[in-house]
Structures are given as C-alpha cells and as structure tokens.
Amino acid sequence: MRISKRWIPSVAVPAVIALGAVAVPLQANAVDLPDLSASEVMVLMQKSEVLEFSGTIVKVSDMGIPSLEFSSMVSEDMADEMAEKMPAEFADFVPAVIESSALTQAMEIVSGTHNVRVYVSGQDKMRAQILDPMSQRDLIVNGDEFWVYDAKTATATTGTINMESDPAKQATAEQEVLDYAESIALDLSSPEAIADYLVGMIDETSTVEVGKDHSVAGRSAYQLLISPDADASLIERAEISVDSETGLPLKVEIFSTQQTSAAFSVGFESISFGPIDTALFEFTPPAGTVVTTLDSSDLEGYADKDSGELEAELEAAFGDSAKPEVIGKDWQSVVYLPALPAVIPAELMATELFADMLTEVPGGKVFSGALVNVFLTDSGEVYMGAVTIEFLLSVSK
Amino acid sequence: MLSELRVMFTRRRTWAMLAAIALIPILLAVAVALTSDQLAPGEGPPFLDRVTQNGLFTGFTATLLALPLFLPLTMAVVAGDTIAGEASLGTLRYLLIAPVGRLRLLVVKYLGTIVFALAGTFTLMLAGGIIGAILFPIGPVTLLSGDQISLAESIGRMALVAVYTAISMSGLLAIGLFVSTLTTVPVGAMAATVVLAGVSQILDNLPQLSWLHEWLFTHYWLSFADLLRQPIELGSFASNSLLQLGYIAVFGALAYSRFTTKDILS
Numbered sequence: 001m002r003i004s005k006r007w008i009p010s011v012a013v014p015a016v017i018a019l020g021a022v023a024v025p026l027q028a029n030a031v032d033l034p035d036l037s038a039s040e041v042m043v044l045m046q047k048s049e050v051l052e053f054s055g056t057i058v059k060v061s062d063m064g065i066p067s068l069e070f071s072s073m074v075s076e077d078m079a080d081e082m083a084e085k086m087p088a089e090f091a092d093f094v095p096a097v098i099e100s101s102a103l104t105q106a107m108e109i110v111s112g113t114h115n116v117r118v119y120v121s122g123q124d125k126m127r128a129q130i131l132d133p134m135s136q137r138d139l140i141v142n143g144d145e146f147w148v149y150d151a152k153t154a155t156a157t158t159g160t161i162n163m164e165s166d167p168a169k170q171a172t173a174e175q176e177v178l179d180y181a182e183s184i185a186l187d188l189s190s191p192e193a194i195a196d197y198l199v200g201m202i203d204e205t206s207t208v209e210v211g212k213d214h215s216v217a218g219r220s221a222y223q224l225l226i227s228p229d230a231d232a233s234l235i236e237r238a239e240i241s242v243d244s245e246t247g248l249p250l251k252v253e254i255f256s257t258q259q260t261s262a263a264f265s266v267g268f269e270s271i272s273f274g275p276i277d278t279a280l281f282e283f284t285p286p287a288g289t290v291v292t293t294l295d296s297s298d299l300e301g302y303a304d305k306d307s308g309e310l311e312a313e314l315e316a317a318f319g320d321s322a323k324p325e326v327i328g329k330d331w332q333s334v335v336y337l338p339a340l341p342a343v344i345p346a347e348l349m350a351t352e353l354f355a356d357m358l359t360e361v362p363g364g365k366v367f368s369g370a371l372v373n374v375f376l377t378d379s380g381e382v383y384m385g386a387v388t389i390e391f392l393l394s395v396s397k
Numbered sequence: 398m399l400s401e402l403r404v405m406f407t408r409r410r411t412w413a414m415l416a417a418i419a420l421i422p423i424l425l426a427v428a429v430a431l432t433s434d435q436l437a438p439g440e441g442p443p444f445l446d447r448v449t450q451n452g453l454f455t456g457f458t459a460t461l462l463a464l465p466l467f468l469p470l471t472m473a474v475v476a477g478d479t480i481a482g483e484a485s486l487g488t489l490r491y492l493l494i495a496p497v498g499r500l501r502l503l504v505v506k507y508l509g510t511i512v513f514a515l516a517g518t519f520t521l522m523l524a525g526g527i528i529g530a531i532l533f534p535i536g537p538v539t540l541l542s543g544d545q546i547s548l549a550e551s552i553g554r555m556a557l558v559a560v561y562t563a564i565s566m567s568g569l570l571a572i573g574l575f576v577s578t579l580t581t582v583p584v585g586a587m588a589a590t591v592v593l594a595g596v597s598q599i600l601d602n603l604p605q606l607s608w609l610h611e612w613l614f615t616h617y618w619l620s621f622a623d624l625l626r627q628p629i630e631l632g633s634f635a636s637n638s639l640l641q642l643g644y645i646a647v648f649g650a651l652a653y654s655r656f657t658t659k660d661i662l663s
Contacts, residue, residue: 286539
C-alpha cells in the first residue's frame with residue numbers, strides 16, 4: 001500500500017517542535033567572557049551596586065524528602081469530608097492537609113518549587129511577591145514602612161522600621177525585616193543573601209574555582225564553584241552565578257553528594273534593570289483585610305535586649321531541651337540537642353508520613369535528606385548536621 | 398465561514414450549551430447569597446470567599462469551577478461534532494461535492510469551534526458579572542497582590558481572562574477536530590475528547606510525572622490567576638499560547654492528513 005504524501009505534515013510538525021525544544025536551550029548556553037580568577041569574581045560581586053531592577057526568581061528544592069502536598073485547592077473541611085466518604089481502602093488518596101503553622105510553613109519552603117517576583121528600587125524600596133497557585137503573598141518595604149499581605153487568608157501585617165536611629169540600630173531593624181521575611185518564606189529566595197552567607201563560610205576549608213561562563217536569565221554570567229574539603233560533608237558543591245556586567249548574583253545552586261540534580265536552587269528566570277514605578281511600593285490594604293500592626297517598640301525591643309535575655313527566651317521557647325550545642329566546626333559541624341524541642345508538635349511525629357521518612361539504625365532512628373541528616377537516639381537526644389550518617393553516628397559516641 | 402457560524406448559532410444545542418454555561422455563575426452566586434453566614438477568607442475553594450466581597454469576582458470564580466470539567470465538556474461536544482457530525486447525518490459528502498477543498502472545510506470547522514470557545518468564556522464572565530452585580534456589592538476589584546483596580550480596568554481583566562480561557566481550550570478543540578475525523582459517530586468523538594482532557598488533568602497532578610507537566614495541554618489552564626496580579630503577569634499567557642499553538646499544529650496536521658486521505662462514504 002502506498003502511503004499518501006498528505007501524511008508528511010503529521011510527521012514533520014512534531015519533528016520541528018521536538019527540534020525546537022532541544023535547540024533553543026542549547027543556544028542560550030553559549031557564552032564566552034574574559035577570564036577572571038575566583039577572587040576577581042568575588043570582588044565583582046562585592047562591588048555590585050545594582051539598586052533598581054525587577055525580575056522573576058524561581059526556587060526549586062529537591063531535598064530527598066517527600067513533598068508534603070499542601071494543596072491550595074483543598075481545605076481542611078473538604079479533606080475531612082473526603083475521608084468520611086471514601087471507603088477505608090482508599091484512605092491513602094485523601095489529601096493530607098496539615099494545619100498551617102510556622103513549622104508547616106517552614107517545611108513548605110524546604111520542599112517544592114516557588115516563583116517569586118521581586119522589584120527593587122534603591123536601598124529602601126522593595127516588593128517581593130510569592131506567586132502561589134490561585135493566591136499570592138507579598139512583602140513590601142517602602143522607606144520606613146513595611147507590609148506583609150497574604151491573599152489567601154486576606155490578612156496583612158504592617159509596621160515601621162525606624163531609620164532615624166543610629167547605624168547599629170538600623171542594621172538590627174533591617175535584620176528584623178529579614179527575619180520576618182524568613183518567617184514567611186522570603187529570605188531563601190534572595191540570591192544575594194545566600195551568596196553572602198556562602199562567601200562568608202569560605203576560608204581554608206573549601207576549594208573555590210571559576211566554572212564555565214554561561215547564561216542566566218538572558219545575561220552572561222561567571223560561575224563560582226565552591227566545594228568543601230571535608231569528606232563527611234553532604235554538600236558536594238555550591239555554584240554561584242554572577243552577572244558579568246553588574247556583579248549581581250543571579251543564581252545559587254547547592255548540590256548534594258546524595259543525588260545528581262541540585263538539592264536547592266534559587267535564581268532569576270528573568271531580570272531587567274531600570275527604574276520601577278514607585279506606585280508599586282505604595283500599599284493600602286483592601287477592604288475586608290484583617291490588619292495586624294506591629295508596634296515599632298516590639299521590633300526595637302529585640303534590638304535592646306542583650307544576648308543573655310535572648311537566650312533565656314529561646315530556652316523558654318524550646319521548653320525542656322536546654323540550649324543547643326555545636327560539635328565540630330565548619331562543614332562538619334553537628335548540632336546536638338539533649339531533647340526534641342517542644343515546638344515540634346507531637347502529632348507530626350506520630351503521622352505515618354513522618355514515620356516513613358525515618359530509618360532504623362543501631363541506637364536510634366535517622367531522618368535523612370539530601371542536605372541534612374538527623375539522628376534521634378532512643379534516649380531522646382538529637383544530633384543533626386549536613387554530614388553523612390556514619391559521621392553523625394561516630395560523633396554521637 | 399459565515400454560513401458555518403450561522404449553522405452553529407441557529408442550532409438549539411449551541412444555545413442550550415451557552416445557557417448551561419451561563420447557569421454556572423448564576424447558581425454559584427445564588428448559592429453563596431443564600432447561605433447566610435459569610436465565608437471566612439481562606440475557607441472553602443479558592444476565590445469563593447471573594448464573591449461576597451465583590452460581585453465582579455463571580456465570573457473569575459465561575460471560570461475556576463467550570464475549567465476542570467464543564468467547559469471542556471461543551472468544547473468536546475462542539476469539536477467532536479465537526480466532521481463526525483456531518484458524516485453521521487450523511488451531509489459530509491454533499492459538502493465535499495461542492496467545490497470546497499477538504500483543507501478549507503477543516504479550517505472553517507476549526508475556526509467555528511474557536512468562535513464557540515470565545516462565546517462560551519465570555520458568556521461565563523458576562524453572566525458572572527451581571528449576577529454578581531445584582532446580588533453583591535460591586536466596586537474596585539481587589540487583585541491577588543492586594544492592590545485594587547478600577548471598575549473599567551477590572552472589566553478589561555475579565556475580558557483578558559475570557560480570552561485566556563478560550564486560548565486554553567484551543568488545543569483541546571484541535572484534538573477534538575482530529576478525533577472527529579477518525580469516526581462517523583459524533584458521540585464517540587465527543588467522549589474521547591472529554592476523556593483526554595480528564596486524563597491530561599490527572600497526569601498534571603501526579604508529582605512523579607513532573608517532567609511531563611509543561612507539555613500537557615491542561616497545564617496552564619488554572620494559570621489565568623496570573624492575570625489577576627499587579628503588575629500583571631503575562632508569562633503564563635505567552636507559555637500557554639505557545640503550548641496551545643503546538644497542539645493546534647500537531648493535531649491540525651494529523652487531522653489534515655487523516656481527513657484528506659480518507660474515503661468519504663457518508
């Protein structure tokens with residue numbers, strides 16, 4: 001039988017699409033920049049003075065931990081109803097909706113993918129938007145005022161940052177905002193913050209190299225490769241992509257020795273430099289929003305306390321467990337807690353999901369992720385660190 | 398083309414489907430209005446709590462509710478009927494006796510389904526806006542970013558969401574057109590098309606298949622929410638359009654190959 005020529009388009013069209021899908025990303029990676037040494041790249045990064053830009057940041061983490069499905073389409077009531085109606089054999093298919101708490105929010109940052117849009121204008125104006133499916137969370141800093149808005153719950157938090165005070169206080173106030181950002185899942189999304197932290201850790205304990213020139217978010221970039229010299233470390237290497245023109249860190253990726261894909265990756269997907277409409281930084285909570293106002297004295301209160309007071313507060317928060325102790329240093333540091341902190345709800349520990357993540361070892365149980373191992377001894381002690389299980393067990397002895 | 402549209406829009410079935418589409422926001426708004434207690438923000442399915450605060454949001458909420466099943470169902474009925482319907486009525490061969498190329502017939506039929514998709518999504522928005530305005534207070538619409546936009550701008554956003562949703566349907570319509578060329582039983586083509594929409598949505602929810610997700614024609618359906626942000630996020634609009642164009646190209650080519658090589662017996 002002769003096959004008609006008319007079938008040619010049916011073969012040609014998918015072939016062209018497949019070719020395009022392969023060729024386009026390849027083309028984007030061909031970049032050649034003048035060679036720089038690792039320290040020159042770091043200086044370039046230090047000199048970075050980009051103060052006005054907007055872009056989209058994508059954060060992907062693959063920590064080797066099963067992602068908790070905090071499905072935005074299902075509320076707690078709906079899950080309960082489903083559980084009632086489903087035959088017992090199908091119980092596994094009922095979506096697990098865990099009550100939103102600080103802890104589950106923290107877990108949510110650790111797992112999965114987030115898209116964040118950022119707008120930065122000068123040193124005192126910025127807006128970050130976490131693009132959740134069918135919802136959104138915003139952090140807005142405008143001069144001495146800040147706003148946090150959550151569209152899903154229609155709640156907002158506001159406060160003022162006292163810029164008039166002395167530089168030390170100002171730094172603490174800025175730190176407060178950062179801490180607050182962290183509590184609502186923002187800090188990790190800033191490549192700058194993470195790059196600074198990693199650079200601070202570099203000394204004789206690591207190898208630093210310059211990797212292949214490449215392209216990130218349509219900009220040519222240098223790449224810094226940092227690999228720990230410690231054998232027991234779970235971190236294989238960190239890659240920092242630095243914009244060749246402005247020195248702005250564009251992407252940070254952390255690779256684990258446990259898997260080939262990046263365990264954690266945060267970087268710009270698109271970025272554009274230039275002035276931003278200041279109206280974007282003006283925020284008025286819409287009608288029907290529950291607004292919480294943080295008193296500026298609440299914020300300053302922290303700054304005035306000495307470290308002893310803070311420690312006492314931490315102790316109160318962590319209940320019976322005395323203050324954590326750090327064993328070892330640098331890449332091989334292990335944190336030791338005499339007992340599990342009281343802030344971790346007991347129900348969470350009892351859930352099947354959590355039990356599945358633990359493996360039995362002599363003397364206790366190990367919770368294992370791509371970048372962290374936690375050893376829970378039978379007597380209730382906790383050892384954790386970004387080190388191999390063997391090393392963790394040897395430290396505990 | 399005009400006569401094709403005339404035929405489509407004089408059919409009672411087309412009007413029945415549009416009326417059914419219009420019923421979705423109406424039922425939704427009435428149900429929300431009748432339950433006396435206000436939904437707390439964040440309770441219930443997303444967007445539902447917003448309806449009581451602003452009637453104009455009804456259209457968006459209705460679109461969200463209609464997207465998984467109802468809208469694809471009506472699209473599948475129209476697309477599955479294109480060729481198979483003519484074949485089952487025995488009118489296909491008369492159409493082809495007239496000096497009309499088969500390719501042209503396909504294109505006209507496909508454009509007809511696109512017009513229906515636009516009619517459907519705009520009906521959804523319009524009915525939602527009207528019933529919402531009757532039952533609830535209207536005013537500046539609050540976007541997901543917490544910013545408020547004026548009435549005129551929100552009507553613009555409604556139109557944009559309607560267009561986005563119609564584009565979302567265009568890939569499914571192309572699949573329906575192809576399936577329709579395979580059979581002379583329109584119900585079979587319709588059913589197959591709905592099943593494919595369902596399968597694609599299920600695959601999109603399996604985390605194990607995440608590498609496949611961005612290739613599924615249903616993947617960006619719910620991303621119309623990106624149009625409700627300030628500044629407006631057009632990234633998903635572009636990705637969605639590109640993806641749907643790919644589906645149109647592939648299934649259009651398949652439909653062409655199949656339709657121009659087959660013997661028309663009825």
